[in-house]
Amino acid sequence: MTLLKNIVQSRTNECPSMIHLHKTGKTFGSTVALQPTDLEIPTHKTTVLLGPSGSGKSTILRIISGLIEPTTGWIEISGKKLTRDTLLEFRRRMGYVIQSGDLFPHLSARQNIVLVAKELGLPPDDLTGRLEELCNLTKVPRALLDHYPVELSGGEQRRVSLMRALMLKPDILLLDEPMGALDPMVRAGLIRDLRSLFERLNTTVILVTHDLVEAARLGDLVVLLKAGRIVQQGSFAEFSLCPADPFVSEFFDAQMEGVLS
């Protein structure tokens, strides 16, 4: 146990922590969504927040994105506290993708992607160039850009949402179960593409999922949560070698069963 912690510690020391949770907790009325939690999220790595529903993994993501405010503690991004006043500045550096339904249905894929850039007054040439890059990066055929969200498949919608999130070259990419609503074939393709994408981008990525395959394929650091508490964190290999809690093995076994049957 101590050995594991040291390994994790040493690893996170290698890369300076960009996002830091300080005793950050959230309650909704009498329900505790997240116990006061300390967590360091390393820069330029992919951190997977793993756990069953109600474990508090999405709550962490929503606090980082500023959609909800923590009831206890605070968070720092690059050593700067996230407050109402600093929120806007941080948001300009964030991209956010969720499971489904986050594209504006009345706008075409292209209009969705460039909405903010246009608002900020980026020159059209830059927009076209950036769109080109993003199409290559996310493997979206350019013909799809003129389609409306309703005309796109689930996988295409996620890729467009990803393009929108990446448009302004964010430092932080937040993904909340982005593959939750996709069928297995499409998902496998997207996982593969995301993996190479994350490697090329060199961005701090936080991915929320309940799926072991995604955690294994994409996570540099995996954080397993249960009932609003962190149970274990480390590389995926460390989880299977050295489970910190019976829940870790239970969670792994349950998912393996699903795969085998």
Next chain:
Amino acid sequence: MKPLLIALATASLLAPCSAHTDEVIAIGSKKFTESLVLAELAKRSLQESGFRVEHHQGMGGTIILWEALTQGSIAAYPDYTGTIQEEILKRHVAFSVPALRQQLARYGIGITEELGFNNTYALVMTRARANELGIHKISDLSKHPELKLGLTHEFLGRRDGWGPLEKRYALNMPNVQGIDHALGYVALLNGEIDVKDAYTTDAKIGENHLVVLRDDLKFFPQYSAVFLYRLDASPPAIQALRHLEGTLDEAQMIHLNEIAERTKDYSAAADAYFKQIGNASTASQVEPFRHKLARWTLRHLELVGLSLAAAIIIGIPLGIYASKPGFVSEIILMIIGLIQTVPALALLALLVPIPFLGIRPVTAIVALFLYGLLPIVRNTATGLRDIPPQIRDAAEVLALKPRTRLFKVFLPLASPSVLAGIKTSAIINIGSATLAALIGAGGLGEPIISGLNLNDHTTILEGAIPAALMAIAAQGLFFLLDRLLIPRGLQLRSA
């Protein structure tokens, strides 16, 4: 929408033209044949003296006409001494015309001498039914408490109406219902009611062989016809009204009423009068139907278009505000919902006494505007409230400026609901605008109301059919507007 509004505005600017003199005299009349005929006589007499006259036909009851007169929306209207004494001055002593003149002067209102006939209230029955039951005078009714009475709403509410009469004669009649005057005659002849109120000069009495029950306790006061006019009206105009003093007896008035009802044309009765006194030179030109229809329709479009435009301009921002959860939003929605529960007719009557409104089209536009608010405000608010949380979160994290978020994301997403609200408002207002004719604001309600007064179905349909067609046209227009204004991405979804 824009071209339509421009067309409406242009139409309203062009409408009043061809004045003979600079001075236009507005006169009013109540909602029954005799009042309309008397006002036509006044109109003709004023025209003789070179005035241009606007006759606001059948504006409503005494209170509305009195308000219109004291406010200056009209310069004159016909009324009766008993009504002035009971309803306007609220005195229970009989006044002579000079005494009334003294009282009315305090309001800046003058009164002509009696026109010559007494049109008092009366209770009437069919001859057959009266003979069968042996009823000849009002006190005979006490022996027949089972009789059904259908009385006009005005008579039911008057100080010299049913309540005090029942007390005076110690009657106890449990079957009393309120009914429109013209429809009451139909009910009486069909035997659905046994007794109704009437005016002694009512043409229907002779026409339908009705019996007037004798007022054996002398309950009804004198109702001598007179004109009330504003003392600040121009002296030649007052003089023109006074030409009619003492020129009409009961028989003659019944005759004129009968002509009006037979020809469905009040000015025909005026023609008959002026022919009789040897002056047919001013016989009125009958306005061709398509001119009338165009006039009604344009005015109707003007009423609906302007009120709807105002409801959109005020309603959408109010709806945006009310979409945010909170106490103030609930209050806004509650107040606007409350306005909707006031019957349209009552809303009109409530607005008439407000300064700057009065008996004018603008009052009808204000009432229709208030009526049109609710669907627009509510649909805008719910359209915005129904935007899914994922979309709200996405807009939030993308850090869109509030302006962009509202105009580029939220309002386009709510547009189907907002447009549906505007459509509902438009259709409701096309229907409600027919009531505007009650306060002289014109529109397609004009033939509907005179048709009701004359119990003439053809005239009613002259207004009802175009109004229905207008509602259908509005449906079609909004179908196109939906296509045009709702973003394509949203139309694909519903397809």
